[in-house]
Amino acid sequence: MRPFEYTRATTTRDATRAGTDGATIIAGGTNLLDLMKLEVMAPERLIDINRLGLNAIEESGDGGLRIGALVPNSDLAADRRVRKDWPVLSRALLAGASGQLRNKATTGGNLCQRTRCYYFYDTDMPCNKREPGSGCQARGGFNRIHAILGTSEQCIATHPSDMAVALRALDAMVEIENAEGERRSIPIAEFYRLPHGTPHLDNELHPGDLITAVTLPAPAGGAQIYRKVRDRASYAFALVSVAAIVTMEGDRIASASLAFGGLAHMPWRDDEMEAVLVGATPSDDLFDRAADVLLKDAQGYGHNDFKIPLTRRTLKAVLRDACNVGEPA
Amino acid sequence: MQTQLSINGESHELEADSRTTLLDALRNHLGLTGSKKGCDHGQCGACTVLINGRRINSCLTLACMHDGDDITTIEGIGSPGALSPLQDAFVRHDGYQCGYCTPGQICSATAMLQEVQAGWPSHVSTSLEDDVSLSNEEIGERMAGNLCRCAAYPNIVAAIREVAGAGEDA
Ligand SMILES: Cc1cc2nc3c(=O)[nH]c(=O)nc-3n(C[C@H](O)[C@H](O)[C@H](O)COP(=O)(O)OP(=O)(O)OC[C@H]3O[C@@H](n4cnc5c(N)ncnc54)[C@H](O)[C@@H]3O)c2cc1C
Ligand code: SF4
Ligand code: FES
Ligand code: FES
Numbered sequence: 001m002r003p004f005e006y007t008r009a010t011t012t013r014d015a016t017r018a019g020t021d022g023a024t025i026i027a028g029g030t031n032l033l034d035l036m037k038l039e040v041m042a043p044e045r046l047i048d049i050n051r052l053g054l055n056a057i058e059e060s061g062d063g064g065l066r067i068g069a070l071v072p073n074s075d076l077a078a079d080r081r082v083r084k085d086w087p088v089l090s091r092a093l094l095a096g097a098s099g100q101l102r103n104k105a106t107t108g109g110n111l112c113q114r115t116r117c118y119y120f121y122d123t124d125m126p127c128n129k130r131e132p133g134s135g136c137q138a139r140g141g142f143n144r145i146h147a148i149l150g151t152s153e154q155c156i157a158t159h160p161s162d163m164a165v166a167l168r169a170l171d172a173m174v175e176i177e178n179a180e181g182e183r184r185s186i187p188i189a190e191f192y193r194l195p196h197g198t199p200h201l202d203n204e205l206h207p208g209d210l211i212t213a214v215t216l217p218a219p220a221g222g223a224q225i226y227r228k229v230r231d232r233a234s235y236a237f238a239l240v241s242v243a244a245i246v247t248m249e250g251d252r253i254a255s256a257s258l259a260f261g262g263l264a265h266m267p268w269r270d271d272e273m274e275a276v277l278v279g280a281t282p283s284d285d286l287f288d289r290a291a292d293v294l295l296k297d298a299q300g301y302g303h304n305d306f307k308i309p310l311t312r313r314t315l316k317a318v319l320r321d322a323c324n325v326g327e328p329a
Numbered sequence: 330m331q332t333q334l335s336i337n338g339e340s341h342e343l344e345a346d347s348r349t350t351l352l353d354a355l356r357n358h359l360g361l362t363g364s365k366k367g368c369d370h371g372q373c374g375a376c377t378v379l380i381n382g383r384r385i386n387s388c389l390t391l392a393c394m395h396d397g398d399d400i401t402t403i404e405g406i407g408s409p410g411a412l413s414p415l416q417d418a419f420v421r422h423d424g425y426q427c428g429y430c431t432p433g434q435i436c437s438a439t440a441m442l443q444e445v446q447a448g449w450p451s452h453v454s455t456s457l458e459d460d461v462s463l464s465n466e467e468i469g470e471r472m473a474g475n476l477c478r479c480a481a482y483p484n485i486v487a488a489i490r491e492v493a494g495a496g497e498d499a
């Protein structure tokens with residue numbers, strides 16, 4: 001690890017000011033320290049935000065929930081209100097990492113965790129995300145875990161967070177404070193970026209920005225499911241995951257909110273696909289048509305070609321469960 | 330950097346480079362070598378300790394971030410002659426072979442049983458709202474952050490089951 005100067009913030013202003021002066025925020029440290037040990041990240045200054053007291057989960061006036069940026073993943077997953085009214089979020093959190101890691105991992109840090117692309121982690125390899133302009137080793141290399149949607153010539157990495165996939169299905173907002181003390185709230189849909197020509201930028205945070213909270217809208221009800229497919233049954237990142245919130249009206253689908261992990265540089269959602277489902281009667285045929293729309297621009301890079309049929313099958317399995325229809329005989 | 334740590338009920342003043350992880354502080358600066366370094370990247374659980382009662386990976390946190398915190402290591406869980414119930418059960422059930430992962434397993438299981446008492450669900454819990462019943466599958470999932478290279482898993486699970494008072498798996 002490279003040497004760094006360590007300071008502890010006592011006010012949000014300390015943290016945001018340090019950020020404009022080039023300091024990197026440390027929360028749980030479970031991703032940042034991992035990357036610092038490998039010198040994938042080598043900040044010269046760390047600003048520790050753990051004592052800012054941003055660790056409350058509060059009900060907001062509109063029936064929603066405001067989750068402080070420092071709420072540990074385990075507390076969020078175990079919160080009685082979340083378990084009852086936003087269960088897809090508890091499920092996504094519980095599907096990630098381990099008991100020890102979830103105790104340290106924070107809401108803000110989880111959103112900002114970096115990709116698990118092998119070449120990003122290997123400082124001997126070219127990687128446009130780590131070192132802009134150096135090339136992308138994953139395109140022609142091992143890319144089993146890589147993206148099939150929204151990729152660019154420069155980068156085919158995926159975002160590894162499970163929590164963010166559930167938040168995308170829930171239409172959560174990210175609350176951010178800057179060094180001027182101004183607060184803004186942006187929909188999670190607009191928080192993440194696609195790689196385009198700037199894969200070194202994961203999201204819309206600027207130097208000096210501090211995530212202070214994530215807010216959830218009032219409960220959507222319906223069937224809520226998080227399904228994660230991975231190489232081993234526990235303690236592994238998703239190859240493909242689906243967060244689904246589906247409500248029914250009689251025998252028709254009244255609303256469908258579906259977000260996908262493991263497919264892209266951000267949690268993926270497709271309005272056109274959801275429109276195919278809404279108002280229709282659930283059937284495998286319908287689910288296949290939805291999958292056709294979702295995957296029409298999907299592109300594999302060799303080792304990850306399997307993700308295209310895997311996504312279709314996972315989506316269909318989740319929709320069968322969510323709509324409570326069996327597998328056709 | 331100067332950091333005050335309360336470890337197993339005893340106060341320690343640590344003077345160390347800011348890069349020092351809590352694990353390295355324990356092992357190299359304070360002579361508490363019970364906590365083990367397997368991977369140093371949060372992947373194996375050998376370094377598990379309790380901070381303010383919660384299990385964490387001590388390799389993925391900086392000592393200086395824990396000024397004033399209460400830390401419990403395997404040395405504080407029990408000692409020869411005064412074993413904790415889990416330590417005693419691991420001995421009787423042969424919950425190890427080489428023993429390298431064992432301190433982490435025991436620290437982790439100690440906190441895991443408290444999480445169950447607090448009603449925390451897991452990835453394999455069928456319901457998010459009902460009480461947890463500790464099946465082998467539940468124990469396996471909740472202990473997934475602790476790998477055992479000797480694969481002593483069946484005996485580790487048996488030891489934990491016994492202490493949890495969970496009886497035989499249905
Ligand atoms: C072995 C292992 C397995 C894992 N498995 C999974 C998994 O299956 N699923 C999954 O989703 N995750 C998994 N993780 C990742 C884990 O969820 C993240 O490491 C964790 O959520 C990061 O949170 P943190 O608070 O520790 O972040 P830190 O490491 O402290 O920070 C991460 C990044 O976020 C920035 N940051 C932190 N807080 C803020 C804030 N408030 N405002 C602005 N920027 C901020 C930091 O500057 C840093 O760049 C795994 C990790 C490990 C080590
Ligand atoms: S996919 Fe992205 S992160 Fe991976 S090597 Fe290519 S540029 Fe780097
Ligand atoms: S040494 Fe900390 S998890 Fe492996
Ligand atoms: S007993 Fe050898 S690693 Fe677990």
